[in-house]
Amino acid sequence: MTETTTTTTATGRASVAALPRRPARSLRAERILDVIIRSIVPVVLALVAGGVLLLALGRNPLTFYGNIWTGGVAAGAWQNSAIRMAPFLLIAAGLTLIFRANIWNLGYNGQFLLAAALVSGYAPGLTNHVPAWLAFALLFLLAGAAGAIWTIVPAVLKARYGTNEIITTLMMSFIGVDLASLLIKGPFHDPTTPLPQTAVIPLDKMLPPIPGTRIHIGLLIAFAAIFVVHYMLTRTSWGLRLQIVGANPRAARHFGINLPRLILTSFLASGFLVGLAATADIVGLWGYIRTGWDPAYGDTIIPFVFLARLNALAVVPFIAFFSVLSTGGDLAAQQAGLPTDVLYVLVGLILLFMTVIEYLGRRRELGQSYLPQGLRQALHLRRAVA
Amino acid sequence: MILASQVWTQIFWTSVIAGGLLAGVPLMFTALGEAISERAGVLNIGLEGMMLAGAYCGFLGAYYGGNQWVGYLAGIGAGILASLIMVALCVWLGLDQIVVGIAITLAGEGITSVLYQARFSAEQPRLGNLDSNPIPLLDRIPVLGKAINGQTPLFDQPLIVYLGLTFAFVLAWVFRRTNVGLNLRAAGEKPEALDAAGVSVVATRSYAVLATGSLAGLGGAYLAIAGTGGFQPFLTQGQGFMAIVIAMLARGRPIRVVVFSLMFGIALSLSTVLQLAGIELAPEVVNMLPFAAVILALILFARRAYLPPALALAYVRGAR
Numbered sequence: 239m240t241e242t243t244t245t246t247t248a249t250g251r252a253s254v255a256a257l258p259r260r261p262a263r264s265l266r267a268e269r270i271l272d273v274i275i276r277s278i279v280p281v282v283l284a285l286v287a288g289g290v291l292l293l294a295l296g297r298n299p300l301t302f303y304g305n306i307w308t309g310g311v312a313a314g315a316w317q318n319s320a321i322r323m324a325p326f327l328l329i330a331a332g333l334t335l336i337f338r339a340n341i342w343n344l345g346y347n348g349q350f351l352l353a354a355a356l357v358s359g360y361a362p363g364l365t366n367h368v369p370a371w372l373a374f375a376l377l378f379l380l381a382g383a384a385g386a387i388w389t390i391v392p393a394v395l396k397a398r399y400g401t402n403e404i405i406t407t408l409m410m411s412f413i414g415v416d417l418a419s420l421l422i423k424g425p426f427h428d429p430t431t432p433l434p435q436t437a438v439i440p441l442d443k444m445l446p447p448i449p450g451t452r453i454h455i456g457l458l459i460a461f462a463a464i465f466v467v468h469y470m471l472t473r474t475s476w477g478l479r480l481q482i483v484g485a486n487p488r489a490a491r492h493f494g495i496n497l498p499r500l501i502l503t504s505f506l507a508s509g510f511l512v513g514l515a516a517t518a519d520i521v522g523l524w525g526y527i528r529t530g531w532d533p534a535y536g537d538t539i540i541p542f543v544f545l546a547r548l549n550a551l552a553v554v555p556f557i558a559f560f561s562v563l564s565t566g567g568d569l570a571a572q573q574a575g576l577p578t579d580v581l582y583v584l585v586g587l588i589l590l591f592m593t594v595i596e597y598l599g600r601r602r603e604l605g606q607s608y609l610p611q612g613l614r615q616a617l618h619l620r621r622a623v624a
Numbered sequence: 625m626i627l628a629s630q631v632w633t634q635i636f637w638t639s640v641i642a643g644g645l646l647a648g649v650p651l652m653f654t655a656l657g658e659a660i661s662e663r664a665g666v667l668n669i670g671l672e673g674m675m676l677a678g679a680y681c682g683f684l685g686a687y688y689g690g691n692q693w694v695g696y697l698a699g700i701g702a703g704i705l706a707s708l709i710m711v712a713l714c715v716w717l718g719l720d721q722i723v724v725g726i727a728i729t730l731a732g733e734g735i736t737s738v739l740y741q742a743r744f745s746a747e748q749p750r751l752g753n754l755d756s757n758p759i760p761l762l763d764r765i766p767v768l769g770k771a772i773n774g775q776t777p778l779f780d781q782p783l784i785v786y787l788g789l790t791f792a793f794v795l796a797w798v799f800r801r802t803n804v805g806l807n808l809r810a811a812g813e814k815p816e817a818l819d820a821a822g823v824s825v826v827a828t829r830s831y832a833v834l835a836t837g838s839l840a841g842l843g844g845a846y847l848a849i850a851g852t853g854g855f856q857p858f859l860t861q862g863q864g865f866m867a868i869v870i871a872m873l874a875r876g877r878p879i880r881v882v883v884f885s886l887m888f889g890i891a892l893s894l895s896t897v898l899q900l901a902g903i904e905l906a907p908e909v910v911n912m913l914p915f916a917a918v919i920l921a922l923i924l925f926a927r928r929a930y931l932p933p934a935l936a937l938a939y940v941r942g943a944r
Contacts (some may be wrong), residue, residue, distance in 0.1 A: 295742050405869045409915040416908035540726055577741045582734025589727035593719040
C-alpha cells in the first residue's frame, strides 16, 4: 500500500495528476478552492437541508438562522459563544490527537463527567484554602488526571490483547457517567440543599475573565492546548510515530515503534485533554454540577474534528462555528418552539454531507487530502488500484 | 436475615424475569441485528439512531393505527429507511462506517426529538397496555409462567416476544447450516473469497445491513410500544451502544446474544425490582454493574473478543 505501488499501477489519470504540469500558483489556488469545497460545502448543504426540515415543520428557516446570528454573534453574544468554545476546543484537541493514531476514544462522556464531578467536588474547598492560581492549576491537573485514568483500562486492554477499544471505551463511559452521579449524590453533595448537586463555587473564585471581556481564561488554556497538540503532531517524533501507527499499524511495528506504549500514551493524552475541558467548563462557566447533567459535548464535536481533517489548527474555525451554532441555536430553537436537539440534526447532516463530498472529491481528484494515506483509507474509500 | 426472606419469594423472581424481559427484549432485537451486520463485516455504530427512528415511527404507527402490529411494521420501515443511508454510503460507496454511523445516531436523536416535540409536546400521548398471550399449560408454572401483580414472566408475554425468541434460534440455524449464513460469515471473514466464489459481497452486506436496520427499528418500536407505552426524546438512553457491546461479547452468536441481552435487561430493571423487595440500592450502582462485570471479565480472562477480520472495512473489488 505504498506510494510507489500506487503510482506504478494506477491508471493513467492518477499518474498524470502526479506530474508537475501546472505552475505552482494555480496548484495553490486549486488547493485553496479544494479546502473551501470540502469544508464549507457540507456545512452549507446541511444548513439548506435543515432549512427544508424547518419549512416542513412550518417554521421560517431564515428567521431561525437569523436568530442563531442574534443569539450567537450579534451585540456581544459572541462572548457567550467564545465561553462555550473553551471546553469544545479542549475535547476537540483530545479527539484529534487520538483519531490521528486511528484509535477510537469514544468514552469522552464518561471521562468528561467524572472529571467534572471531581472538580466540582473539590473546587469550593480548594479555592478557599490555597491561592487562586494554585487552586486552578491543581483543579486542571486533577481533572486531566481523572480523564487520563479513565482511559487506562481500554488502553491496556488494546495494547496487550488487541481488545477493540470502541466497546471498552463505551463501557467505561457508561460506568464513568454513573460513577460521577454517585459522587455528586454521595461525598460531594452540598448539604445545604436537598437537590442532588455540589456546592456552588463563589463567583469571585471562578476562573478570572480575560481583561476587557466576559470570557474566562479557560479559552486561552484551550488555545494553548490546541497549539501544543498541533506542535506534538507535526514537529515531534512522537507525533510522527502516532501518525505512522494511524496509517499502518503493521508497518509501524516493522519500523520498531513500541506500539503498546504509543497506544497507552495517546490514550492518556487524549483523556487528559478531555478532563481539562471539564475544569474549563465547571470552574469557568457553571460553578457546580447536578446529577443527570450530561451535555455530551463530544458527540457533537466529533463531526467538526473530522471536518477539520484531523488537523488541530483547522479545528479552531469549525469549533468557533459550532459554538455560535449552539449558543445561538438555544435562542433560535426557543423562539421557534423547538427543542435544541434540532442542532443534532444539523450536525448529523453536516457529517453525512462531508463523507459524500469527500467521496466525490476523491472521485474527481480534486487535489490532495490532508490526511496521511492510511487514515484516508480508514476514513474514506479504500483506493481502488485496478 | 431480613434480606433473605424478602428476596427468596416467588414474587421477587417473577418480577426479576418480567423486568428483565421487558428491558431485555428491545436489546435482544437490536443486538441480533448488530450480530448479523457484524458477521457480514459492517460495524453499525448508527444503531442508536436507527432504534430511535424505529421507536418514534413505531409510536406513531401504534398511536394512529391503533394497533401494536401497525407500530411494529412502522418501526421496521423506519429502521430500514435509516439503514438505507448506511447501505448507500458504507456498502456501495465504501465510506467509513464509524463516521457514517455517528452521523446516523446524531441525526436520528435530533430528528425524532424535534418531530416529537413539535407535534406532541403539549399532550404527550400514552399508548394503552399491551395484552399478553399466555401459553396454555406453561403459564401455570410458578415463577416462569404465572403472572403475579401484573408482572408477566416468560410464558405470559406479548406474541412479538415469542416471535423474537424463535427468530434467534432460526438465525442461529441460518448462520450455521445454510448457504445464506455461510455467505454472510464469509463477507465478514474473507470477502475476497466470497467474491471469488461468485457471490456479490456488496449485495450480501446490503441485505445484512437492511436486516440490522429492520431489527433495530423493531427493537425501538417494542421499547416505545411495550416498554414505556409512549415515546420520549432520547428514549433509548444508549441502548443502541449496549446492543453493539452485547453483539461483540456474544461474538455474533444469536443464542448468546439472547442470553446476554436478558442479563443486561435484568440488570437494567434490577433497581426497581430491588426496591420492591425493600432493598435500597442506588440505581447508578445497578446500572454500572453489567458494564463493570464485562470490563472485569475482559481484564481477568483477557482473551481477545473475536471480531471478523474484515469488520469496518469497505470491500472494493480488486483493491489490495
